[in-house]
């Protein structure tokens with residue numbers, strides 16, 4: 118753990134360089150990395166696919182120390198391109214009743230204080246001279262009690278392994294999310310760890326949930342993060358939130374996710390591995406922008422450039438964990454790529470990685486295995502979430518995404534593409550889809566103009582089975 122912590126501390130020195138590589142554009146991509154300029158990379162059909170999704174004992178996760186959980190959540194970060202934390206204003210959210218709580222005297226400390234105390238502030242200096250005013254968030258346990266109406270049921274928004282998540286309204290009207298550790302996660306936080314928190318809090322990206330601060334008070338441990346107001350991707354795929362997502366929206370979400378993870382992996386010479394990429398860790402904004410949350414298991418990639426992995430206790434979520442990581446306990450950025458591949462299948466099918474309710478045996482229960490088998494047989498259209506509209510353009514795009522998913526989930530991690538490569542591929546899929554849809558709508562308009570008939574898109578049966586022919 119000590120080694121891990123020391124790795125974390127080196128991040129900020131290279132932060133600016135990493136920032137520079139990140140595009141301010143929403144679904145755009147990396148700067149200096151123009152999606153339009155990418156030639157259609159096509160797909161190399163060389164990977165072999167024999168997914169071996171396995172269960173991970175979730176109980177093992179509860180043994181994770183508070184330190185480890187916090188360390189990681191911290192990557193939940195911020196938008197590099199705005200001067201202020203993008204917290205929701207009161208008028209955008211249901212009001213939260215704040216009432217007084219009796220609390221022990223709380224003293225404030227600055228983020229630079231070296232004294233042990235119960236309040237921790239994160240200050241961020243912005244390099245942009247137009248945004249010279251650095252901002253500093255200060256939080257006390259008492260304030261958070263008030264902001265959450267004393268951790269009322271009404272303000273409870275979720276429950277995870279770390280603890281309970283609450284919505285909180287700060288005095289300035291901002292809305293944030295507060296993760297309150299269950300007491301078993303308690304423990305004293307060292308100065309070293311506080312310093313680490315300060316460091317990791319500087320990892321910022323539009324598609325990462327911002328870390329705002331933390332509070333340590335008696336046996337209470339609170340992590341304060343940006344509130345993202347439109348539920349998790351899993352809730353949307355389950356249909357418990359919002360309208361059914363169309364494929365183009367899912368593709369945009371995948372691209373947001375790939376940007377966030379590629380950013381972490383490309384974080385200077387000390388990449389960060391998320392380790393728990395899953396649909397319930399993807400939060401959506403009202404505009405369906407995705408933000409990757411919960412660095413619950415994050416840790417840094419190998420510090421030594423010659424080292425190819427870090428050895429670690431296997432952690433993650435059943436169905437998403439890289440089988441090679443499970444087998445060897447050796448973690449690389451390609452373990453995140455595996456989880457991302459599973460997530461791609463989830464986006465296309467709408468199903469969870471493990472569908473316990475679907476009959477006996479592995480036939481349909483292991484979604485990735487099932488879906489890729491269907492694709493290899495030429496039935497990509499069958500695996501599509503039935504709530505999505507199907508056109509030939511969409512089916513063609515789905516096929517490409519499924520091929521990428523097959524590559525990402527290749528048993529041999531050396532065969533898996535880097536996240537940056539995944540981004541390039543998804544950009545090209547989106548570009549092709551948009552062009553195809555524009556052509557179709559132009560043809561439709563033209564057809565109506567000339568003869569009054571409506572445009573009939575090509576049959577979806579014209580699947581390009583050859584895409585999958587080399588996938589085993």
Ligand SMILES: Nc1ncnc2c1ncn2[C@@H]1O[C@H](COP(=O)(O)OP(=O)(O)OP(=O)(O)O)[C@@H](O)[C@H]1O
Pocket residue numbers: 274275276277278279280281282294296326342343344345346348349393397398400410411413
């Ligand atoms: N920043 C946030 N903004 C809005 N809602 C959030 C936020 N963070 C978490 N939530 C809600 O709280 C729930 C629990 O989140 P948490 O990160 O603690 O656990 P989880 O990711 O669902 O599971 P696990 O602990 O296994 O990672 C989420 O599913 C989500 O509904």
